[in-house]
Amino acid sequence: MITEIPPRSGTAFRLARGDSLRVIDPDGGQVSDMLAFMADDPREALSNGRTFDYEETIRLTTGHRLWSNRSRPMLEIVEDSVGTHDFLLTPCSEATFRHFYPDKPVHRGCFGNLAEALAPFAVAADAIPTAFNIFMNVPVAPDGKIRVEAPTTRPGDFIRLRALADLIVGLTACSAYDSCGGSFKPIHYAIEPAGGDG
């Protein structure tokens, strides 16, 4: 069953160990910020630093795992039709909107959407780490400079991640202008039970 995340909004849900999360860009050109916390203790959370350490790359795709701050693998990327995701940047917030888009209306961004969606799961806003930004296109130049470009996704592109533990997942449809090429689009996702792919 496919669930739609409307443009500039977010949600949170449980994902059981063994189940997969499929995140789909239905129209192309959209980004989805993802967070994960251990269901039995949400102080254990996704960590970009631990992931870069263990996977020895900042470019995560099929075969790579996403790790927690306590050095446990949380999710494995088992399918990826895109191969371009970001794990460097934090979800946009009111403050980042004011900084990057001073002439545009302030939006609470993926950060505000995730904070609201995760509150019922006992995750405080301050405990939100750097997100795994699915489909986000952030090239790093040889001198270290980064820029945010429009995603390369075409309609129907997707990533599938298998849960390696019982998780709480936060997921958004991006709210920022640059990240999604100036357009705000929905994101689709599906939770697929263990064994569905053999």
Place this chain on the structure above:
Amino acid sequence: MITEIPPRSGTAFRLARGDSLRVIDPDGGQVSDMLAFMADDPREALSNGRTFDYEETIRLTTGHRLWSNRSRPMLEIVEDSVGTHDFLLTPCSEATFRHFYPDKPVHRGCFGNLAEALAPFAVAADAIPTAFNIFMNVPVAPDGKIRVEAPTTRPGDFIRLRALADLIVGLTACSAYDSCGGSFKPIHYAIEPAGGDG
């Protein structure tokens, strides 16, 4: 006054707004993991994601600021004789020692040293974010792969950071084999009052 952090250990202290922290590599070839938390509420902490976002680079040096998870600048790099630091990787822990050095004795690493030093300041181990790893040499290849190389520092190399808020700072002398080229050396630091540099 110069204080020495012995090899494979760490410390924590207050740094008042306006004061500077000078971190010196006395012998060359050593790394120092640094964390910062707001003194009035340590839930506000250093964030590599926010810093990359606002500074638009992963290579931080003189003139760049280090930002908090609440989008406030915490420290500004005001002098830097090296220019090579890492903000991608988390401090080594018992788990990373077991992973990367299975044949060597396990050490609690900078993570364990920071957790102990920060406990009196009400910072829990789970609240330790990705550290700013001073002098750490982590090249990123065009395909995103990263590797940990020996620091390029010579004896006496240093970085100076000015506090932009009242902070709690955690600081180590690195405990891992790869990060410091297989040698364990001390780190020196000094707190320099505001106005000392004009």
